[in-house]
Amino acid sequence: MMNPSVQTISAQEITLHQLSETFGLVPTDEAQFFPEWQENLPELSPVEQQWLDQVKDDYLHLSQYPMLEPIVKMVVLSPLLSVAGFYRSPFYLAAEHEVRITSQDNGTTVRGKIDILICQPQFWITVIEAKRAEYSLKVGIPQALAYMMAYPQPEKPAFGLVTNGTEFIFIKLSQQPTPHYSFSNEFSVLNQGNELYRVAGILKKLGQIAQSLN
Template sequence: MTLTVEASSLSLNDVHRFLKLEKLSNASFVDFLSLEPLSEFEQHDLLKIRNDFDRYLSARKISEGLVKFLTIAPLMRLAGFYDVPIRLTMEDSIAIAVEDEDRRITGRMDILAINSPQSNVAPPFWVVVIETKNSAVEVGEGLPQLLTYAFKSLEQQPSVWGLVTNGLRYQFVYLTHNQQQNYQLMPLLSLNESPDAIELLQVFKAICKLPSFQ
């Protein structure tokens, strides 16, 4: 009998054990991405995103839905994720079967950016998997879910970027599949810190521009 497990109930130890996913030492963005300077227009829009979020955060806890609306959506638009051939999907249901364990892990992704090729022959490439939490939840609590969802992409591609955020803090993760599936945590970024906010948008732009074979 197959046991069905919700991804939201997993701990990091569960993810490591069930998915045979190994954590490597933390890495730097520049190890994998080419970060370009922001234009004045981009910096102006980024400041507006920061101010809008700060205004809501000062008033009350911000829900997951508002985190997506106030920060993720405008950041991804500014970074180019709304352009062809990338397609965004939200709350897609996925199922991950773990062959050497008698269980099936299920869940719903918050946001998935897919590079959809023009040809029907080539499979779609998962650009980035995003898990959002409300502003009162620490980003580390969403890491097991994010890793579980991003793990699914390694069946068809060698690597994928993931992000878990509560709107204020942003934890990027880089997953790869060589001889074994593994992941590396990137530096934690904060939207309310100017250097971090600039790097955050630079990272989004760099991931958006990655060719689908990486």
């Protein structure tokens, strides 16, 4: 029988304030906390750049119409994951993966399902939370952080990507010694050039980190 004193919150409804109050999760402004999105990024081949140019063109055309999550995933995320190498061994994908975290202090439980979870045996590399194109990234950030808190190896960092198909922001979470997180800069398909190159490069870098920590 469920304990009536235990509060259950949907991850889709969680706020940053609730994560802070319940789990002690706080941001950090330490410059060296999240260097992975800036330093020594893998270069893309001319073929990969050409493909991402086409992805940008396709997105700009389709964004003239309503774009729900399945379309965002298909048009933008699928090519990015392919370029990053996440469709190949040793990685695999899980969709609608259910997670649960519970505060030891007050018994509050957060439950939800991750949109796309990129896995490696014993290692989660990134949580991807795709939102409708007209939604701000702020809608998905608390949800992604709640999922990342459920990472089964808290001694290792977890990485996340939140995107609405237009903008992209990476998150790093560390639970040692206490839960804290930081963001990358925000990248946009609408900016000059093609910032999908940078997004793909960061994803490749996170893939390398996953394999080195396995």
